[in-house]
Amino acid sequence: MIDTVQICKQVLTRLSVMDYEKTGGSSTEQLIFPLKNQAQGTEQKDRISEQELRLLSIEELKKQNPIYSIQTKRQQFTNIVLENHLKPLKPTRMVNLHL
Numbered sequence: 213m214i215d216t217v218q219i220c221k222q223v224l225t226r227l228s229v230m231d232y233e234k235t236g237g238s239s240t241e242q243l244i245f246p247l248k249n250q251a252q253g254t255e256q257k258d259r260i261s262e263q264e265l266r267l268l269s270i271e272e273l274k275k276q277n278p279i280y281s282i283q284t285k286r287q288q289f290t291n292i293v294l295e296n297h298l299k300p301l302k303p304t305r306m307v308n309l310h311l
Contacts, residue, residue, distance in 0.1 A: 214273070214276055219269065219276075220269075223265065223269050223272055226241055226272075227264070227265065227268065229241050230243060230245055230264065231245070232244060232245045232247075232258045233246050233247045234247055234258070245258050245259060245260050245264060247259060
C-alpha cells in the first residue's frame with residue numbers, strides 16, 4: 213500500500229533543506245529554488261513554486277515502485293494497463309497524481 217502521509221513527510225524534509233540559486237546550491241539536496249526577476253528585471257527574488265514540490269513528490273513516490281499516471285482518468289489508466297498486458301496490480305499500487 214502506498215503511504216501518502218509518509219511521502220508528504222519525506223517531501224517536507226527535502227524541501228526544508230533545499231537551497232536557493234543565489235546561494236549556489238550548497239545543501240545536500242540537488243534541486244534548488246530558482247530566482248525570478250522583479251520590477252522590470254532590476255531586482256531578483258527567490259521563486260518558490262509548486263514545481264519543486266511536484267518533482268520531489270514524484271521522486272518519493274517512485275521509491276515505492278508503483279505504476280503511476282499524471283492526470284489520466286482512472287478508467288483510461290486502467291485500460292492502458294490492461295491493454296499493454298502489464299502485471300495484474302492491486303488497486304493500492306495504482307496511483308493517479310493530480311499535484
